Amino acid sequence: MSADFVALDRYIDRQIEAVPGYFGHAEWAAIDALGRWQVEQGIAGNLAEIGVHHGKLFFILALLRQAGERALAIDLFEDDALNTGIHANRDRAFFDNCTKLGIDLGDRDVWKVDTLTVTPDAMRxxxxxxxxxxxxxxxxxxxxxxxxxxxxxxLADDGVMMVHDFFGIGWPDVSVAAIHFLTERAERLQPFLITQYKLFVARPAAAERYRTMLASTPRLRGASLSDRLMFGKPITLFKLGRREALERRIKRKLGFYPKRL
Ligand SMILES: C[S@@+](CC[C@H](N)C(=O)[O-])C[C@H]1O[C@@H](n2cnc3c(N)ncnc32)[C@H](O)[C@@H]1O
Structure with a gap:
């Protein structure tokens, strides 16, 4: 039986634009394609995000869940010092959005914590x-x-890790820290995909399989994909196709996407 992605289709096609967040169409197209492909390939496991804000990306993960899988949202929520102004209401907005989207989370699926106090064992x-x-x-x-x-x-052997703001000009130390970390753990972790805001990383044995999938999936037909080198290894650079970007822009102008959930 094929997986049911009706709610995910609705979220990606219509609702995601109504949730404030910090990434764009190229990222959600890539995450959606990777996550569904994992399901098609029988790759099972849980899904998680450190830093959910109002849930824009986390909801993709939650809607990718299959039977027996959980999605974990980790955040300081209203305790974050940056929870002010347009970035405020993290606690209320996240839970309100879950309700509006019909996303059901168990008690252990939301972890309000400062990750600096979390150990790898506690995370496992x-x-x-x-x-x-x-x-x-x-x-x-x-x-x-x-x-x-x-x-x-x-991270599972065939899992995917996403590093946000690796290329964001506002956060230079994200790049520096990630480069140091990835250099030190090059035997365990290999970047395989670049989008405007994110770096996607897999285990070295799985990285090339993901790159092959990106180049061949009909879901990303029309996207602009090219090969680069990073840390001396091949990596895919992904940009949206002009047609998709234009279509989205026109639909936005025509009010196709509701402003609120
Ligand atoms: C950029 S926002 C996340 C955006 C979100 N991923 C999205 O797709 O829209 C960063 C989030 O990290 C959380 N955060 C910051 N420092 C944290 C820490 N030490 N532990 C847990 N969460 C933290 C903040 O509360 C905030 O919600």
């Missing part, structure tokens, strides 16, 4: 092996190194 105990994990919590050097360590501790 909380979520076990993950097939997808997004690292988008604290953006300073110490936080990035620490959170990447937590993600590495739970």
């Amino acid at each position: 105990e909380r979520i076990g092996g993950v097939r997808m994990i997004s690292v988008d919590g604290g953006h300073d050097y110490a936080n990035i190194v620490h959170d990447l360590g937590l993600a590495d501790a739970v």
